[in-house]
Amino acid sequence: MPGTNLTRDEAATRAALLDVTSYGVELDLTTGETTFASTTTLEFTCREPGASTFADLVAPTVREITLNGRPLDPATAFADSRIALDDLEATNTLVVVADCAYSNTGEGLHRFVDPVDDKVYLYSQFEVPDARRVFTTFEQPDLKSVFTFTVTAPSHWVVVSNAPTPEPTPAGDGVATWSFPTTKRMSTYITAIVAGEYHGELDTYEGKFGTIPLGHYCRQSLKEHMDTAELVKLTKQSFAWFEEQFDYPYPFGKYDQLYVPEYNAGAMENAGCVTLRDEYLPRSRQPRSFFEFRASVITHEMAHMWFGDLVTMKWWDDLWLNESFAEWACYWCEANATEFDDAWTGFANARKQTGYRADQLPSTHPIAADNVDLHAVEVNFDMITYAKGASVLKQLVAWVGIEPFLQGLRAYFREWEYGNPEFKDLLATLEKESGRELQGWAQEWLQTAGVNTLAPAFEVAEDGTYSSFAVAQSAHADYPTLRRHRLGIGLYDEVDGRLVRRQYLEIDVEGATTEVPELVGVAQPALLLLNDEDHAYAKIRLDERSLATAISSLSAFEDSLPRALVWGAAWDMTRDGEMRTRDWVDLVLANIGRETDAWAVTRIPASTALAVNFYSDPAHRADLRATWESGLRELLLAAEPGSDHQLTFARSYAAAAHRDAALDDLIGLLDGSFGVEGLAVDQDLRWALITALAKTGRFGDAEIDAELEVDRTISGKEQAAAARVAQPTAEAKAAGWAAITDPATPNETSREMAMSIFRFGQEDVLEPYLEKFLDAATTLIDTLGFHKASTVLEYGFPKPLGSEATLARLDAWLADNDAPKGAQRYIGEARAEIARALAAQACDAR
Incomplete structure (x- = not known):
């Protein structure tokens, strides 16, 4: 049975049969604390009258189904999260009345009660396939439509959706109804409903194409931490940049950003109704990198308004393009339009490193993954999609030039507005504008997996000059593709205590060896840096002299970007057992x-x-x-x-x-x-200190409880839970593991505990948890849901038990298990990390 899965072939068949005219969605959020009432009126046409198809719905109870005036028996028509629709007419009306369930997993419509003041907050999260947990849908991105939401809720609540918020009308004692205007045409996964006792602050952006109303929202207990002026400034800077560069008006009228609790992701690009983690409103002091990352999230989601929401992928095979583009665009915008003008250095130091790491795991895959169904999409939604994809697009921009790239984008937005193109359509536009042949580039970079390593290969003459110089390119045996790279080479000398670039050149690297005749006869520098300016996506190596200079004088670089590249090279060499x-x-x-x-x-x-x-x-x-x-x-x-x-x-x-x-x-x-x-030893730092003391056994439950009395926020409860499981006792681990694997534990609490429970130095009390973890892996996705389970599977593995014996046990398990592919993936990754660690340990012993 398909369950909540949907295959690419099923989606293509349904899209060939149907066009969706409109959705009318009525939600009553006053019916209880566990479920809400959902009525969907779905208007659609069918190209083959008499044909059959299905609609999607995940709900504990379906009360009524009516198709073209014919009542269908929910007991037979609704099964396996699908509603069977037979004998379709040319024009159809489907009405479904259901009770849908609130979640505590961050999927569908998440319900949260703030422990500070007992106020209720709801928000939706629909990517990849979870709008069907709130209303009846055709749950695939290429069946776009317009949506008219009507929401009944307590009259003192705030209700926000994709369309502008209307004035509510009274609907009984303490209850009101919000009848939203009809939206622009969009995919189901970027629709949104956010409701509750939110605090809101409004502003407007006056830009190239007119006025855009802006809203910022958060929980009442966080309003003192919502630095609205800074958030508005970033929003306006980003709008000004994107409207100018894309030369296309913002498509969705108004722009609300809502900071919501217990969020699985960083943020979500719901059209005109962006949701973000409310951890981005810090209650304690944070370093600049925190605010730099927050800025990248804000600009990332705004880039999606054009690339992803206005123009949307046909199927999830092109999910990479959606996310890779927004990821590239957010750093491009940051560097040019905000105070974070060194954003590409931060990208090299942090985000890009996550791509390199993911690309060296056994779960690596081509950027353009073959997503045959929704299960494959969930597994492949990773840092290959985001960080590697953005790195490769950065290289593409260097390859074709920024102006031809932008001209291609502008033509693409105009041609495909509110539509569902494929990557080949963008590629054709870019080829036309740039004059570059890009099919070979796409095959090389998007259809293959793995990261190349580039190393200098040279000889030095007696006078200290290079007598020969080449760039050697290699690849892992499992992923042997050698690619074309646009590569900068920098030569740095030590001058008055500083590392100063003496010479820079750019070359095209291709194949196993690329000769660089321009460097023959050039004096060897103190430090030679491949991939200077960071155009290429590749690991680089430092020669012996350059590494010695780095260790003694890395901070002597005048500029931060080459320093980031050297940090990255040294870290790669450490992880690879070469340093x-x-x-x-x-x-x-x-x-x-x-x-x-x-x-x-x-x-x-x-x-x-x-x-x-x-x-x-x-x-x-x-x-x-x-x-x-x-x-x-x-x-x-x-x-x-x-x-x-x-x-x-x-x-x-x-x-x-x-x-x-x-x-x-x-x-x-x-x-x-x-x-x-x-x-300043503020609240967040206090929890870090308390957790560190709990980890070593110096603090116990009494000290944790005392701090929780002072900080009874949801953050305090989550940090207290993390501190408890960090304790080096069998009792703490047992209680923590039980909570982590309990579906009733909220998703963010489970996440904090999973990241805290298994600590280096506590191996004696962790011994039972390798087998406990492997046993749980077979059922966690079914019992916790994919997002919550994937967090446990990724972060809750007892890594401190890494040894040759553990490798052997994992190999045996991987060879014979009944676990879902997602669980097998994470355990395969853990196995690879242990193998890497053992190789690094052997190097360190030399």
Whole structure:
């Protein structure tokens, strides 16, 4: 039985048969705390009268089904999340009355009660296939239509959807009805309903094509943290940039952004009704990288209004294009229109690294994945889609030129407005505008998986000049494609204590070896950097002299982008077992204190913590942990008071603390006996300190409970749950694992616990959890739902148990199991991470 799955072939058959004229959706949100009433009137035409098809609905109860005036028996017509529709006419009307269920998984219509004030908040999340959890649909992106929503809710609520919010009309005692205008033509997955006791602030943007009303919304308990002026500024800057560059008016009239609780994703591009994680409204001090990332999320979702909402993929095979484009566009906009003009450095230091990591896992896949059904879409919605796709589009822009690329986009928007093209349609437009042949490029970059490695290959003459120079390209044996790369090469010398670029050239790399005659006779620099300017998507290697310069003088770079590329190269070499972990730690401790890029400051210590605990030689791991702990303390005390460096080093020191003196420092930070000038020990930092102390056994339930009494917000409850499961006791792990695998545990709480429960240094109490995890893997997706289960499967694996014996056990399990493909994927990834760690440990032992 298909269940909630839908195949590409089924969708194509249905799209060939139907056109959807309109949806009328009536929702009554006053019928209870577990379900709500949903009535859908669906008007559609059929090209073959007499044919059969089906509509989609996920609901605990279907009360009435009427097709063209004929009542259908729900007991027979509704089965397996589908409504069978037979003997269709040329013009059809389907009316379905159902009770749909609220969720606590972030899918469909999520219901949240704020523990601070008991106020109720609802929001929808429909991507990929979850509008059918709220109303009856033809749940596929190419059956676009217009939607008219009517919502009945408590009269003191705020109700927001894709169309402008109307004035409510009274509908009884304390109840009102909102009758929204009909929307523009759109896909089901970008429709939205947000309702509850939200706080809202309104503004307008006056732009190239006229006025756009703006709204920003959050929970009442967060309104003091909603920095609306900054959010409005970013929104207006992004609108100005995109309207000018795309030369096409914003399509959806008004633009609301709603910060919602317990959100699975970062944000969702619902047309004119964008939902975002309310963690983006921080209640405690955050570093610049936090706000830089938030800006990228805001600009990412706005880019979707044109690319994704106005012009939408035909089927989920082109999901990559949707997300890759928005990801590229958000950094492009940030760098040109906001205060974050170094956004591409942050991209190189953080986001791009997630693409490299994903592309080296056994689950890697081509950017343009073969999504045969919805289950495949869910599995392939990853950092290949986002980070690698954006990196490759960045390279495409360099390949064809920004102006031809934009001309192609403008023509594409005009030709396909409110339609459903395929990638080949965009490619044809770009070829026409640029004059470049792109079919070969697309095959090379989009239809193959894996990342290439580029390394310098040279000889040096007695006078210190290159007598030969080439770029060597290699690929993993499982993914052997060698690709064309547009590659910058930078030569850097040490001048008065600075690393200064002496020479730069760009070449086209192709095949296993590309000779670079321009460098023959050129003096060898202190540091040679392949992929300078970061056009290419490839791992790069540093030669021995360049690596030595990096370790001693990385912070001497004048510019942040080449420094980011060297950080990335050294990290790749560490992960690949080509550079000792202890050398990586030396590099970090010597240079991170003077790093200027916000993303490098926050990301690199987190990566180093993983390396210390997982990639280091076990024989000297204790010494390296001590070096890392004491080095972070020195960095913390040396950092500028009140700086991002100081905040990051405080958090990192807390995470690394394990010796008595360091743990005493953490207690001193909490009670004020150990003061660090400029460091505000606010609520979020307090939870980080408490969790670190709980992890080592210095704090227990009593101290966690005491802090929770002070912070009874949902964030406090989630952080308390994370602190409890971090404790090094069998009882804490058992209680935590039971909660993580319980469907009743809210999705965000489950996520925080899954990321906290299995800690390095606690291996003795973690031993039973390899088998518990493998047993649970067969049922988690069915019991928790895909999104919630995938979080547990990805973050809740007992990685500290990584060993040769664990590898053997995972190999046996992978060879013979009944688990869903999604679960097999995550366990295969865990196995690969352990194998990588063991190779790095062997390198570190040398």
